[in-house]
Amino acid sequence: MGNDAVLCQVCQGVLPASGRESYTATRARLIVTNGYCEGGCVERVAARQQPQVHQQPVEVVRQAPVAVPQSPGVRVLTS
Numbered sequence: 001m002g003n004d005a006v007l008c009q010v011c012q013g014v015l016p017a018s019g020r021e022s023y024t025a026t027r028a029r030l031i032v033t034n035g036y037c038e039g040g041c042v043e044r045v046a047a048r049q050q051p052q053v054h055q056q057p058v059e060v061v062r063q064a065p066v067a068v069p070q071s072p073g074v075r076v077l078t079s
């Protein structure tokens with residue numbers, strides 16, 4: 001039996017024991033070295049990898065054409 005069933009695949013912490021048979025010397029040692037998994041890691045990763053289907057396309061802001069006041073004073077005369 002490998003450590004895969006004991007360790008969290010995300011944070012490498014020791015997962016909560018599922019039963020009496022889970023309390024092994026290997027597990028006890030891993031708790032010392034890796035600590036406990038805080039839980040919710042798989043859910044967090046799943047949420048991160050989920051495609052954001054709720055994301056709306058960026059709405060195009062319709063801007064009314066701004067009438068630039070034509071002022072003869074600011075016009076640069078080149079001739």
Ligand SMILES: [Zn+2]
Binds near residue numbers: 012041
């Ligand atoms: Zn974890």
